[in-house]
Amino acid sequence: MAADSYEDVAKSKDTIPALEVQPQDLYHAKSFWTKYIFCQDAKVIGIQYGLTAVAIGLVGLASSWLMRMQIAFPGVIPMDPAAYYQLVTMHGMIMVVYLLTALFLGGFGNFLIPLMVGARDMVFPYVNMVSYWVFFLAVIILAASYFVPGGPTGAGWTLYPPQAITSGTPGGDGLGIVLMLVSLAVFVIGFTMGGLNYVITILQARTRGMTLMRLPLTVWGIFTATVLALFAFPALFVAGIMMTLDNMLGTSFFMPAIVQFGEQMTHEGGSPILFQHLFWFFGHPEVYIVALPAFGIVSDLISVHARKNIFGYRMMVWAIVIIGALSFIVWAHHMYVAGMNPWFGFFFATTTLIIAVPTAIKVYNWVLTLWRGNIRLTLPMLFSIAFIITFVNGGLTGLFLGNVAVDVPLSDTYFVVAHFHMVMGIAPVLVILGSIYHWFPLITGRFLNERLGRIHFWVTFIGSYAIYFPMHYLGFMGVTRRYYEVFEGEAFTYSITGINQFITIAALITGAVQFLFFYNIIVSSKRGKKAGKNPWKACSLEWRTEEVPPTHGNFGKELPVVYRWAYDFSVPGADKDYITQDTPPSAVANAKVEQT
Amino acid sequence: MEDSSSTVKIVVPPKQSFSKEWASDQKAFKGVPWGKAMMWIFLVSDTFVFSIFLISYMTVRFSTKAEWPNASEVFGLHVGHYNVPLLLIAIMTFILITSSGTMALAVKYGYERNRKMCGYLMLATAIFGASFVGMQAFEWTKLISEGVRPWENPFGAPQFGAIFFMITGFHGTHVTIGVIFLFIMTRKVFRGDFDTGRRGFFTSQKSHYEAIEIMGLYWHFVDLVWVFIFAFFYLW
Numbered sequence: 082m083a084a085d086s087y088e089d090v091a092k093s094k095d096t097i098p099a100l101e102v103q104p105q106d107l108y109h110a111k112s113f114w115t116k117y118i119f120c121q122d123a124k125v126i127g128i129q130y131g132l133t134a135v136a137i138g139l140v141g142l143a144s145s146w147l148m149r150m151q152i153a154f155p156g157v158i159p160m161d162p163a164a165y166y167q168l169v170t171m172h173g174m175i176m177v178v179y180l181l182t183a184l185f186l187g188g189f190g191n192f193l194i195p196l197m198v199g200a201r202d203m204v205f206p207y208v209n210m211v212s213y214w215v216f217f218l219a220v221i222i223l224a225a226s227y228f229v230p231g232g233p234t235g236a237g238w239t240l241y242p243p244q245a246i247t248s249g250t251p252g253g254d255g256l257g258i259v260l261m262l263v264s265l266a267v268f269v270i271g272f273t274m275g276g277l278n279y280v281i282t283i284l285q286a287r288t289r290g291m292t293l294m295r296l297p298l299t300v301w302g303i304f305t306a307t308v309l310a311l312f313a314f315p316a317l318f319v320a321g322i323m324m325t326l327d328n329m330l331g332t333s334f335f336m337p338a339i340v341q342f343g344e345q346m347t348h349e350g351g352s353p354i355l356f357q358h359l360f361w362f363f364g365h366p367e368v369y370i371v372a373l374p375a376f377g378i379v380s381d382l383i384s385v386h387a388r389k390n391i392f393g394y395r396m397m398v399w400a401i402v403i404i405g406a407l408s409f410i411v412w413a414h415h416m417y418v419a420g421m422n423p424w425f426g427f428f429f430a431t432t433t434l435i436i437a438v439p440t441a442i443k444v445y446n447w448v449l450t451l452w453r454g455n456i457r458l459t460l461p462m463l464f465s466i467a468f469i470i471t472f473v474n475g476g477l478t479g480l481f482l483g484n485v486a487v488d489v490p491l492s493d494t495y496f497v498v499a500h501f502h503m504v505m506g507i508a509p510v511l512v513i514l515g516s517i518y519h520w521f522p523l524i525t526g527r528f529l530n531e532r533l534g535r536i537h538f539w540v541t542f543i544g545s546y547a548i549y550f551p552m553h554y555l556g557f558m559g560v561t562r563r564y565y566e567v568f569e570g571e572a573f574t575y576s577i578t579g580i581n582q583f584i585t586i587a588a589l590i591t592g593a594v595q596f597l598f599f600y601n602i603i604v605s606s607k608r609g610k611k612a613g614k615n616p617w618k619a620c621s622l623e624w625r626t627e628e629v630p631p632t633h634g635n636f637g638k639e640l641p642v643v644y645r646w647a648y649d650f651s652v653p654g655a656d657k658d659y660i661t662q663d664t665p666p667s668a669v670a671n672a673k674v675e676q677t
Numbered sequence: 678m679e680d681s682s683s684t685v686k687i688v689v690p691p692k693q694s695f696s697k698e699w700a701s702d703q704k705a706f707k708g709v710p711w712g713k714a715m716m717w718i719f720l721v722s723d724t725f726v727f728s729i730f731l732i733s734y735m736t737v738r739f740s741t742k743a744e745w746p747n748a749s750e751v752f753g754l755h756v757g758h759y760n761v762p763l764l765l766i767a768i769m770t771f772i773l774i775t776s777s778g779t780m781a782l783a784v785k786y787g788y789e790r791n792r793k794m795c796g797y798l799m800l801a802t803a804i805f806g807a808s809f810v811g812m813q814a815f816e817w818t819k820l821i822s823e824g825v826r827p828w829e830n831p832f833g834a835p836q837f838g839a840i841f842f843m844i845t846g847f848h849g850t851h852v853t854i855g856v857i858f859l860f861i862m863t864r865k866v867f868r869g870d871f872d873t874g875r876r877g878f879f880t881s882q883k884s885h886y887e888a889i890e891i892m893g894l895y896w897h898f899v900d901l902v903w904v905f906i907f908a909f910f911y912l913w
Contacts, residue, residue, distance in 0.1 A: 277715045284714065292700060315725035333835055350836060
């Protein structure tokens with residue numbers, strides 16, 4: 082195909098669908114305040130979400146350090162049991178909700194969705210901006226709970242009543258638990274505003290030629306996760322309101338008749354297990370709200386850096402959707418030991434194990450994408466491979482815990498801690514790190530430093546295994562989680578102390594190396610190697626903007642027209658090893674491209 | 678980007694099968710404006726909120742040992758010598774459902790660009806909604822004066838009061854927000870914002886008659902939720 086005739090041929094042969102979407106009327110910033118602070122540009126909002134989430138995430142990281150110090154070296158940092166429980170609680174809640182959910186959906190969602198679907202912005206930029214500021218308010222309320230009398234709540238991140246609102250629990254009779262619940266409710270309100278935007282942008286504001294089955298899997302992952310969030314967060318919202326009323330007004334939704342410190346409380350007739358059902362009706366989809374964007378993003382990273390189309394794209398999409406649907410009917414597998422009817426356990430164990438099928442499809446497809454690919458061991462690829470390994474590990478222990486009979490003895494041990502950290506802690510975080518290395522050139526126009534990145538990768542990867550692998554063993558030995566002190570002597574052998582010290586040292590190092598990463602980001606954003614346009618030679622639209630980094634409005638005068646999926650790598654007959662989504666068929670007439 | 682909308686021709690493709698529309702590009706719901714689609718998805722999410730409230734109510738009703746009060750006695754009104762059960766609630770329900778009718782007519786006249794009729798009907802809807810909230814305030818006052826509190830209740834189970842104040846309060850908040858927006862929209866209709874395409878104060882987006890239909894979706898939803906609350910709380 083001769084390059085000079087490209088324009089003419091494109092006009093004559095390639096059919097362009099008629100325009101169905103009204104061109105968007107964007108508000109252009111006029112001052113510093115509307116450009117960087119109250120900004121309506123989804124890319125800036127995404128970065129704001131990301132920075133806020135990471136900032137509060139550092140509190141979560143510091144909490145885990147302090148917890149580990151107490152477990153392995155009691156007395157080095159003096160703390161009482163109440164402080165330890167507060168650390169456990171805040172670590173869990175911050176990491177799951179305020180870091181991972183906000184970073185994946187608010188951060189990556191805002192930055193990538195409009196770019197990847199070929200839109201100028203989210204459909205309602207103003208609502209999107211308000212969404213961020215409501216999220217910011219939620220973070221402020223959460224942080225405020227550290228400064229009230231009694232401190233933050235120490236009820237465990239699951240906040241089970243009755244203990245969450247009785248006075249023996251730290252923060253239980255003070256403002257700690259109230260601020261936590263209010264913060265969560267505010268978070269849900271803020272997220273709903275953003276989430277509606279993401280869903281409608283994907284469904285109703287795609288560019289010409291962009292069918293749902295041509296969307297990059299990143300968008301599919303974020304889309305499905307957002308739908309899950311819109312339907313799962315209401316349960317948390319309602320449960321939060323009811324528990325706040327139990328605490329503040331003395332109602333008895335979740336509180337049975339109960340004696341506290343020898344005194345009969347005024348509550349009677351409530352149902353504590355109702356809270357568990359509501360919490361896990363939110364809590365289990367929440368796991369997939371964190372995991373599905375990671376699944377989607379990692380698919381794209383693997384495909385780009387292995388120069389090969391994703392294996393079984395349609396299956397990947399359906400697997401994401403099916404996992405999302407199934408995640409609503411498995412919640413009670415968190416409650417096997419809560420005293421449910423055993424038949425419930427039977428039902429929920431079955432549905433839980435069925436989820437292994439679509440999940441396994443995804444893992445096989447990632448591996449088959451790598452198979453005979455032109456693998457480039459760039460940092461995003463290293464993190465992606467590490468993700469697959471970690472996810473398989475965490476998934477396999479999930480099979481243990483999904484079965485009632487095996488779960489009962491393992492319940493509330495470190496085996497559970499190891500399982501969920503592997504599968505929804507480490508695995509998604511590895512994807513986040515990999516995708517920051519991947520999209521940093523799009524955000525700043527520069528690469529992150531490769532050498533620092535490799536140190537960061539190996540220490541993070543090996544370090545997180547050093548932390549969580551021994552925990553499986555601790556769990557089998559019967560070491561209970563959430564305990565302030567692990568007692569030596571008759572119950573356990575001395576090896577427990579040694580293992581715990583090993584884990585703590587690994588945790589300190591793994592946490593510390595993240596600061597090397599932050600240093601890398603700060604330095605590279607100013608002095609990093611210039612990346613230029615499309616440095617990874619990817620096919621998807623986010624790299625096809627007129628300017629890199631993309632400006633407000635994303636694309637130039639005309640929105641791109643899409644002719645193919647995002648995975649045309651190494652196509653036989655094409656003159657380059659990738660064909661971008663907006664390349665018309667006539668421009669690659671010699672290439673043997675299948676219809677997508 | 679600036680005002681390019683007038684030069685570009687927008688096509689709404691003919692109605693096709695569900696699967697064809699979802700397999701197509703640009704829009705999954707053909708010809709549906711963004712705001713309308715967004716309101717629908719929000720309403721599904723809000724349905725979850727109210728369903729969970731009602732499911733929690735049923736669970737707690739079974740878990741409490743104290744006897745559940747007889748709703749038709751608690752919510753009765755004395756008219757002359759007679760004790761009429763559920764009188765106030767019947768009037769409230771009637772008014773709210775009537776307001777749905779006026780809302781639907783307002784949407785019709787809006788799309789016909791009949792500014793006056795649309796505005797008056799919006800105003801009527803807003804007044805109906807406000808009177809609903811007013812009667813709810815009366816009902817709350819009556820029950821509070823009879824000693825019903827969120828934590829106790831002279832008629833039986835304490836959860837009765839808790840659930841009553843929580844669910845009707847949450848629904849009442851929805852109605853109140855709706856009424857506020859109805860008044861704002863009424864003003865916009867009378868000022869002619871939807872005809873001139875005046876830009877919103879906060880959003881800087883052009884006003885459009887679709888906004889009235891979107892408002893209507895929300896309003897009908899609030900009515901529908903009331904029907905369920907009425908059935909499950911007052912009639913059961």
